[in-house]
Amino acid sequence: MFWQTTRFRIDLGQPRVMGIVNVTPDSFSDGGAHASSASALAHCERLVREGADILDIGGESSRPGAARLSASDELARLLPVLRGAVSLGVPVAVDTCKTEVMRAALDLGADIINDISALLAPGAVEAIAAQPACGVCLMHMRGEPPTMQECADYADVVTEVCSFLAARLAEVTGRGVAAERIVLDPGIGFGKRVEHNLALLARQPELLALGRPLLLGWSRKSTLGAVTGRAVNERLAASLAAALAAVQQGASIVRVHDVAPTVDALRVWRAAGLGARAEPAALHNPGASGTALNSCDRR
Numbered sequence: 418m419f420w421q422t423t424r425f426r427i428d429l430g431q432p433r434v435m436g437i438v439n440v441t442p443d444s445f446s447d448g449g450a451h452a453s454s455a456s457a458l459a460h461c462e463r464l465v466r467e468g469a470d471i472l473d474i475g476g477e478s479s480r481p482g483a484a485r486l487s488a489s490d491e492l493a494r495l496l497p498v499l500r501g502a503v504s505l506g507v508p509v510a511v512d513t514c515k516t517e518v519m520r521a522a523l524d525l526g527a528d529i530i531n532d533i534s535a536l537l538a539p540g541a542v543e544a545i546a547a548q549p550a551c552g553v554c555l556m557h558m559r560g561e562p563p564t565m566q567e568c569a570d571y572a573d574v575v576t577e578v579c580s581f582l583a584a585r586l587a588e589v590t591g592r593g594v595a596a597e598r599i600v601l602d603p604g605i606g607f608g609k610r611v612e613h614n615l616a617l618l619a620r621q622p623e624l625l626a627l628g629r630p631l632l633l634g635w636s637r638k639s640t641l642g643a644v645t646g647r648a649v650n651e652r653l654a655a656s657l658a659a660a661l662a663a664v665q666q667g668a669s670i671v672r673v674h675d676v677a678p679t680v681d682a683l684r685v686w687r688a689a690g691l692g693a694r695a696e697p698a699a700l701h702n703p704g705a706s707g708t709a710l711n712s713c714d715r716r
């Protein structure tokens with residue numbers, strides 16, 4: 418199973434670690450520690466040294482209650498960091514919901530668009546379809562960050578998230594984006610309460626049945642605080658446990674702040690032989706298997 422992105426065809430035969438780089442003064446979990454371009458780029462370099470397979474750079478905070486930013490302010494934060502990050506030898510994702518930001522990031526060489534609103538903004542699907550190969554992550558979110566926790570009501574959260582992601586996958590592929598460019602994400606914490614997030618973990622195989630690889634972001638999230646009673650800066654152990662549980666439940670990519678410890682945890686998981694995966698029939702890609710590229714090989 419592969420994830421096709423602009424410059425890299427990422428082999429998902431083993432779980433991949435996506436390192437988070439927030440270029441935001443109001444990020445929920447790192448307090449805006451990387452708000453200047455130089456320190457954000459230094460953080461990118463550090464995450465790559467620690468073993469990140471993919472970088473995810475964001476200029477607008479998506480924490481519950483976060484204020485929205487204009488596209489020009491988001492670009493002013495993002496582009497100087499992206500310019501440097503694309504030369505670090507790993508695929509670079511840009512976390513944005515704005516079509517204008519997607520276009521500019523792709524023009525500058527971004528490999529992946531990570532969109533917490535699943536390309537629902539006007540023109541977003543067209544911006545992705547206009548590119549021959551960029552990757553995209555379609556995430557489920559109920560409402561929008563400023564108010565999303567007020568929308569956390571579901572009859573059956575897993576069924577509703579599956580239906581939403583299936584519909585977005587059908588829409589985006591129907592408009593010309595190859596399925597092998599797309600991964601799906603249930604959006605832990607985005608308009609969901611503790612019990613919803615835990616149900617999504619317990620029933621993650623239902624999401625896998627959508628036939629695309631899953632990206633999961635549990636790192637430092639409030640559900641982990643609710644379960645452990647720990648503050649955001651004390652959630653490393655809980656984040657590692659959640660990442661491993663997500664991978665054990667079939668996740669292909671984990672989006673994390675703490676790259677080095679996650680890489681170590683996954684090494685132990687693989688050494689124990691737990692990493693061998695049968696390829697689900699729905700995920701088999703005969704075209705990709707013929708090319709036999711190694712992990713994250715450049716195209």
Ligand code: 9MG
Binds near residue numbers: 475556604634635
């Ligand atoms: C930007 N961002 C914050 N949390 C996220 C998550 O869980 N998944 C994805 N894809 N992006 C996220």
